[in-house]
Amino acid sequence: MIRSMTGFARCESSGDVGTLAWELRSVNHRYLDVSTRLPEELRSLEGPVRERVTARLGRGKVECTLRFRKADSADSTLELNDDLAKELITTVVKVEHWMMNAARMSAMEILRWPGVVRQSEPDLQPVHAAALSLLDQALEALIDHRAREGAHIHGLLESRCRAIGEQVAQVRARRPEVVAALRERLRTRIGELGVDLEPGRLEQELALQAQKLDVAEELDRLDGHVKEVLACLRRDEPVGRRLDFLMQEFNREANTLGSKANDMETTQSSVELKVLIEQMREQIQNIE
Numbered sequence: 653m654i655r656s657m658t659g660f661a662r663c664e665s666s667g668d669v670g671t672l673a674w675e676l677r678s679v680n681h682r683y684l685d686v687s688t689r690l691p692e693e694l695r696s697l698e699g700p701v702r703e704r705v706t707a708r709l710g711r712g713k714v715e716c717t718l719r720f721r722k723a724d725s726a727d728s729t730l731e732l733n734d735d736l737a738k739e740l741i742t743t744v745v746k747v748e749h750w751m752m753n754a755a756r757m758s759a760m761e762i763l764r765w766p767g768v769v770r771q772s773e774p775d776l777q778p779v780h781a782a783a784l785s786l787l788d789q790a791l792e793a794l795i796d797h798r799a800r801e802g803a804h805i806h807g808l809l810e811s812r813c814r815a816i817g818e819q820v821a822q823v824r825a826r827r828p829e830v831v832a833a834l835r836e837r838l839r840t841r842i843g844e845l846g847v848d849l850e851p852g853r854l855e856q857e858l859a860l861q862a863q864k865l866d867v868a869e870e871l872d873r874l875d876g877h878v879k880e881v882l883a884c885l886r887r888d889e890p891v892g893r894r895l896d897f898l899m900q901e902f903n904r905e906a907n908t909l910g911s912k913a914n915d916m917e918t919t920q921s922s923v924e925l926k927v928l929i930e931q932m933r934e935q936i937q938n939i940e
Contacts (some may be wrong), residue, residue, distance in 0.1 A: 653888055655940045657681065657712035662792035665786050668790060669779045674716065678798065680938045681713035689717040693776065699783055708791050710890035711940045712798075721937040736767055756872030791843065805935050806885055812932045813878045816902075819921045819928070820874045823867065823909070830915045868910050870905045874925070877902050877936040881932075892939035899933040 657680040665672040680832045688698050701716055744777055871891060872885045884891040884898070910922035 653799060654802040654806055654885055654891060655795070655798040656805055656938045656940050657892070658796065658801055659797035659936050661790045661797055663786050663790040663793060665782065667782060668723060668838055671721040672783050672786050673719045673721075673777075674783075675792045676714065676716055676720075676790050678709070678712040678714045678794060681711060684709060684711050685713045687713075687715050689715070691718065691720045692744060694718065694779065694783065697780060697783060700780075703788060704784065704787055704791065708795060709940070711892060712787070716787070718787075720779070720783070734769055744767045781895075802939065805939060807880065808935050809885060809932055813881055813927045815928050816874065816925060817878055819925050820871050820878075822917050823921050824871050826915070826917060827867070830918065867909050872907045873905045874902070874909075877905070890940045892936060895936045895939060898932070899929060899936060902929045902932075932933050 657678055659678045661676045662674065664671065666672075686702050687794055688701050690697055690701075697718070701718075705714055705716065724884075748756075782901060881895065881898055903926070906922055906925040909925070910919060913919040913922055
């Protein structure tokens with residue numbers, strides 16, 4: 653089963669740690685290119701996120717965006733440095749004895765003193781675990797989306813392969829007519845020149861011209877390439893690069909066929925082949 657490189661997935665979950673939401677977007681790319689957008693407090697997840705994406709996807713430019721809203725119960729608490737606060741109060745009382753009309757220091761001023769109160773760091777381990785678990789779900793949804801797109805492309809490529817096979821069959825069936833027309837043209841030309849040929853010379857000349865215009869090998873290769881494309885479509889692995897290479901081979905044979913055509917209908921078939929190949933190539937650019 654082939655998969656497209658184009659897809660989108662969004663997964664959201666809410667729990668004790670808060671609300672997490674992943675958005676994954678992927679488009680076609682020559683290689684696998686993973687970019688992440690993470691909340692500042694969850695930047696340490698970048699490595700594990702890349703590892704998970706790399707393990708599941710083969711090609712594509714993938715943007716991974718995580719949004720996080722902490723639960724109210726998960727807010728960090730204030731911690732009082734008791735020893736520092738007591739030492740500060742003792743020092744204030746001592747200084748007050750040395751001063752005349754000293755202003756009393758309020759409790760709030762004590763709390764504002766650097767180091768007396770600090771905010772505890774929340775435990776992010778549960779958040780990390782929940783985010784990575786949700787990422788696995790989002791990746792599964794993205795892969796399903798890419799598989800559905802791939803199934804659509806699969807159908808398009810199969811129809812183009814059938815059309816190419818039909819064109820090849822038409823050209824192959826017409827070759828005897830092309831050779832017969834070539835024989836007639838040679839006879840006409842010789843008659844116009846008024847030249848008497850040795851016995852068998854016409855057949856020799858005809859055989860030489862027919863050999864130059866022989867496209868049997870090109871037609872066989874086109875049939876072979878069609879079979880290879882259909883075989884690739886049945887593989888359960890990334891085949892985009894292989895199919896792209898096959899399109900180059902298709903083009904080469906179609907161009908050679910056109911140059912050897914010597915027949916209007918064969919030339920038209922060559923042009924039609926190029927159109928079909930280009931349509932396939934455009935679709936293959938999105939295949940993983």
